[in-house]
Amino acid sequence: MKGRRNFLKGSLVVAGAAVAGGIGRAQAADKFPPGLVYTKGAPGRWAGKEGTHAPKATLEGKNIKVVTPHSMSEKHYIVKHTVLTTDGKLIGEKTFAPTDTAAESSYALPDGFKGTLWVTSFCNLHDLWLTEFTV
Numbered sequence: 001m002k003g004r005r006n007f008l009k010g011s012l013v014v015a016g017a018a019v020a021g022g023i024g025r026a027q028a029a030d031k032f033p034p035g036l037v038y039t040k041g042a043p044g045r046w047a048g049k050e051g052t053h054a055p056k057a058t059l060e061g062k063n064i065k066v067v068t069p070h071s072m073s074e075k076h077y078i079v080k081h082t083v084l085t086t087d088g089k090l091i092g093e094k095t096f097a098p099t100d101t102a103a104e105s106s107y108a109l110p111d112g113f114k115g116t117l118w119v120t121s122f123c124n125l126h127d128l129w130l131t132e133f134t135v
């Protein structure tokens, strides 16, 4: 299990780097290469799973709250959340364990930030999902 978890974390780093640096910043989330990043509007091979995999972001005061309404179990769970600016600056990240009861995380919004953020959620079985969130 630990080896698989490390593999998943490595995959996340590669996918995150592709999201942050390999794609032009002006592209909409739905225009990422098919099969790399899934969105509510472009769920690809995971069509029908967007409701439980696309992360939901809300602003609560000065915090960005991220929720993925996905079950958490040893065999199937949300591995990680990340929040990035569209030019690749990491705002925050949280790695989950399958024993966590919910895939929820919270991040401080940088002072004065206005613009679009990319919020990602990685499922160990259903890959990387991205939601754009504008503050």
Ligand SMILES: [Fe+2]
Binding pocket: 053, 070, 076, 077, 123, 124, 125, 126
């Ligand atoms: Fe899943």
